Amino acid sequence: xxxxxxxxxxxxxxxxxxxxxxxxxxxxxxxxxxxxxxxxxxxxxxxxxxxxxxxxxxxxxxxxxxxxxxxxxxxxxxxxxxxxxxxxxxxxxxxxxxxxxxxxxxxxxxxxxxxxxxxxxxxxxxxxxxxxxxxxxxxxxxxxxxxxxxxxxxxxxxxxxxxxxxxxxxxxxxxxxxxxxxxxxxxxxxxxxxxxxxxxxxxxxxxxxxxxxxxxxxxxxxxxxxxxxxxxxxxxxxxxxxxxxxxxxxxxxxxxxxxxxxxxxxxxxxxxxxxxxxxxxxxxxxxxxxxxxxxxxxxxxxxxxxxxxxxxxxxxxxxxxxxxxxxxxxxxxxxxxxxxxxxxxxxxxxxxxxxxxxxxxxxxxxxxxxxxxxxxxxxxxxxxxxxxxxxxxxxxxxxxxxxxxxxxxxxxxxxxxxxxxxxxxxxxxxxxxxxxxxxxxxxxxxxxxxxxxxxxxxxxxxxxxxxxxxxxxxxxxxxxxxxxxxxxxxxxxxxxxx
Numbered sequence: 047x048x049x050x051x052x053x054x055x056x057x058x059x060x061x062x063x064x065x066x067x068x069x070x071x072x073x074x075x076x077x078x079x080x081x082x083x084x085x086x087x088x089x090x091x092x093x094x095x096x097x098x099x100x101x102x103x104x105x106x107x108x109x110x111x112x113x114x115x116x117x118x119x120x121x122x123x124x125x126x127x128x129x130x131x132x133x134x135x136x137x138x139x140x141x142x143x144x145x146x147x148x149x150x151x152x153x154x155x156x157x158x159x160x161x162x163x164x165x166x167x168x169x170x171x172x173x174x175x176x177x178x179x180x181x182x183x184x185x186x187x188x189x190x191x192x193x194x195x196x197x198x199x200x201x202x203x204x205x206x207x208x209x210x211x212x213x214x215x216x217x218x219x220x221x222x223x224x225x226x227x228x229x230x231x232x233x234x235x236x237x238x239x240x241x242x243x244x245x246x247x248x249x250x251x252x253x254x255x256x257x258x259x260x261x262x263x264x265x266x267x268x269x270x271x272x273x274x275x276x277x278x279x280x281x282x283x284x285x286x287x288x289x290x291x292x293x294x295x296x297x298x299x300x301x302x303x304x305x306x307x308x309x310x311x312x313x314x315x316x317x318x319x320x321x322x323x324x325x326x327x328x329x330x331x332x333x334x335x336x337x338x339x340x341x342x343x344x345x346x347x348x349x350x351x352x353x354x355x356x357x358x359x360x361x362x363x364x365x366x367x368x369x370x371x372x373x374x375x376x377x378x379x380x381x382x383x384x385x386x387x388x389x390x391x392x393x394x395x396x397x398x399x400x401x402x403x404x405x406x407x408x409x410x411x412x413x414x415x416x417x418x419x420x421x422x423x424x425x426x427x428x429x430x431x432x433x434x435x436x437x438x439x440x441x442x443x444x445x446x447x448x449x450x451x452x453x454x455x456x457x458x459x460x461x462x463x464x465x466x467x468x469x470x471x472x473x474x475x476x477x478x479x480x481x482x483x484x485x486x487x488x489x490x491x492x493x494x495x496x497x498x499x500x501x502x503x504x505x506x507x508x509x510x511x512x513x514x515x516x517x518x519x520x521x522x523x524x525x526x527x528x529x530x531x532x533x534x535x536x537x538x539x540x541x542x543x544x
Contacts, residue, residue: 053253055350062264065359066381078328081335089387091395096442097358100370100379105357108403112424116531121447125455126157135163136406146252150241151259152181169240177457181261220319222267224274232270263326273325279317287501294505296489356382372446372453375475390431398438446473476523483519
């Protein structure tokens with residue numbers, strides 16, 4: 047297909063497990079993110095972007111397919127996408143429209159490949175030890191690190207050395223510390239070099255759609271110098287829900303295996319852990335700076351839509367919890383940063399509710415690329431980006447599954463059938479401008495007034511004065527699922543009518 051005149055280039059920079067509130071311009075005075083702050087000044091910040099699943103594989107599959115987890119069936123890490131859509135990545139439409147498509151880094155869409163999803167030029171793609179795509183386990187990088195004199199543990203999927211691994215085992219200490227690998231040889235810095243090399247070998251006469259997908263700031267917090275000490279733990283500004291505990295929360299929240307990582311830590315160790323996390327975020331920020339500098343130096347920036355986004359967040363001490371997963375439908379895990387520069391009014395922000403699976407339809411709309419959206423859940427919010435609309439969705443939803451008694455899978459396909467009420471479970475949430483409702487098949491419901499209680503400290507589901515609002519949110523979720531997933535609607539109905 048012939049390329050249209052002046053068609054914009056697109057660069058998507060993606061981090062992993064980075065919450066919305068890790069950016070300086072979002073008000074976190076502990077954060078150091080000058081390059082992302084500058085990117086936001088050149089574009090728009092979508093301040094209410096939500097992941098449809100707070101876990102890597104389902105979220106990333108939703109992003110690149112435009113579909114909700116109940117549709118693509120990646121209902122946990124490493125559960126395979128359903129075969130009918132394994133070639134259904136939306137970037138195929140950009141390639142068909144004449145774009146040179148490139149993907150560098152973490153993939154994590156099980157059951158398919160970047161090539162099948164529309165990417166032609168691939169670099170630093172993780173290997174699949176024992177058939178499972180591991181985010182950091184990149185063979186080329188491991189060979190490179192070992193050529194620089196580092197000995198990586200052979201079966202460690204996080205590229206840790208023996209000294210790194212010991213940092214995670216110190217009694218009474220938070221699992222964090224300084225990486226043995228020097229910054230110039232660290233994975234994210236090496237990966238940026240691979241991304242820029244792919245940019246250099248691209249076809250110069252075609253627009254490009256290029257992705258650089260990092261694994262940081264994902265756990266473990268083994269961070270290279272100087273980022274491990276960049277932020278003083280004593281300067282960390284703790285949120286109002288820090289270590290609030292789980293009073294009024296469902297009992298199953300405490301079943302999260304991630305909770306166990308830091309349940310023994312006092313506030314000083316939590317501060318040290320959060321400082322490492324925010325330092326890791328600054329490492330990503332600096333990679334954003336390298337990429338945007340490259341675009342500017344090569345006269346590409348002005349005709350390039352630059353996107354920064356993450357797949358999900360991290361609880362990072364909220365309610366005494368850490369990381370993400372099946373049980374955690376709180377904003378720290380669901381709400382992610384999304385910046386789009388080069389396509390709308392510079393220095394703007396929006397409170398419009400958007401989802402990760404809306405992103406690629408939006409970029410297609412902005413680039414004039416045709417995508418058939420009738421059979422996907424994602425919807426373009428180009429009007430919001432261009433300042434032509436203030437709203438997008440009336441609500442966003444998220445879903446998490448425990449199938450065959452497990453939160454994750456083993457590299458196999460899991461059909462959305464055969465629900466076993468003795469071992470399996472479903473958690474669902476719906477967020478409007480003002481309220482959030484969380485349905486738990488095996489535990490109590492949750493309801494939060496997001497205007498009066500944005501940190502979700504007080505569960506209002508059992509309060510008589512909010513009974514009407516609880517019923518309205520139940521009905522709203524049911525009506526959404528009745529159309530998109532009758533199976534989930536039936537589970538919701540069974541549980542609430544029991």
